[in-house]
């Protein structure tokens with residue numbers, strides 16, 4: 001299949017291109033590079049040994065999208081494009097709603113005009129809010145998000161559900177990612193946050209490489225085995241493969257066994273490992289695998305954080321034949337290989 005990857009120059013998108021090529025697909029990438037660097041795409045080309053089309057454009061730019069759909073026969077879209085910094089979304093809600101929501105509105109409209117009605121949407125475990133059940137299954141009710149970023153995911157899920165309900169030719173796959181970390185085993189591509197990292201693993205690797213003095217651990221009085229927050233970390237390459245597995249829906253949706261006829265066309269999956277690790281578990285695993293010390297201090301809880309979040313990933317296994325292969329040690333090893341080989345990310349060149 002030929003897949004349009006919006007936001008394909010970013011962290012998850014760049015890894016997904018590789019897995020798509022390995023599975024025999026091809027891609028067209030569109031990204032405005034607001035949170036990424038074209039160097040990532042050059043390195044992906046090096047890894048796969050092939051060039052692929054890239055358009056520097058905003059997905060809110062209808063003309064550019066229209067041109068791309070006219071130029072290439074696109075079978076399906078994977079929408080990674082979106083702003084994702086939780087804290088920034090609190091201070092710039094309008095910018096987040098405008099970018100993330102309008103981007104998808106324009107994209108969906110252009111897609112239907114060109115008769116392409118297959119989409120995979122990057123959603124997040126954040127839509128469960130403080131989850132009603134652990135481990136979280138897809139039946140777990142959606143919850144109250146604690147920031148505008150989370151609401152864009154929750155609301156866009158609803159938009160996609162409604163679009164599919166109105167026109168059953170659409171195939172909509174909502175992938176709810178848990179906590180992606182790790183990097184491609186080559187060490188050539190990885191997560192490259194702008195400024196001070198918000199997320200745990202880039203903060204750990206930047207501390208290890210000397211860019212940050214120490215890790216701040218946000219709270220050690222949660223109701224978890226050691227008091228620190230528990231999450232379901234998933235290797236980004238496993239996550240990327242989850243997208244390849246989800247393409248099965250577009251190839252033959254009738255093969256997805258559990259669906260009743262009236263439900264065909266809408267597919268929701270958790271992508272996680274099903275294992276929960278605390279902040280301290282991750283710090284210890286990182287130190288052990290990589291032989292480096294991570295100095296840390298305990299800080300106040302971070303507003304909006306929950307104690308525990310991990311999923312039951314069995315639906316994706318049963319219906320898509322996908323399950324995560326890598327464990328926490330490989331995730332820590334590959335995150336460190338990327339950071340230590342590229343201390344300043346793509347700016348190292």
Ligand code: NAD
Pocket residue numbers: 006007008009010011012013030031032033034035036037057058059060079080081082083084099103122123124125177178179180
């Ligand atoms: P990322 O920021 O590395 O990638 C997103 C890409 O989208 C960037 O390259 C950015 O330049 C591009 N972009 C943003 N707005 C755009 C626009 N209007 N037009 C064109 N390009 C635009 O983020 P990522 O970690 O690769 O995440 C990919 C997707 O997965 C995002 O939608 C994110 O919200 C979602 N997600 C990420 C995580 C995570 O922890 N990384 C978890 C759950 C969901």
Ligand code: UDP
Pocket residue numbers: 179198199200201203215216217218219228229230231279302305
């Ligand atoms: N965390 C931390 N220090 C940091 C960043 C994160 O202690 O500098 C904790 C955070 O409180 C949570 C876990 O690490 O328990 C994962 O946070 P992250 O922001 O990576 O992902 P989230 O699950 O919040 O989306």
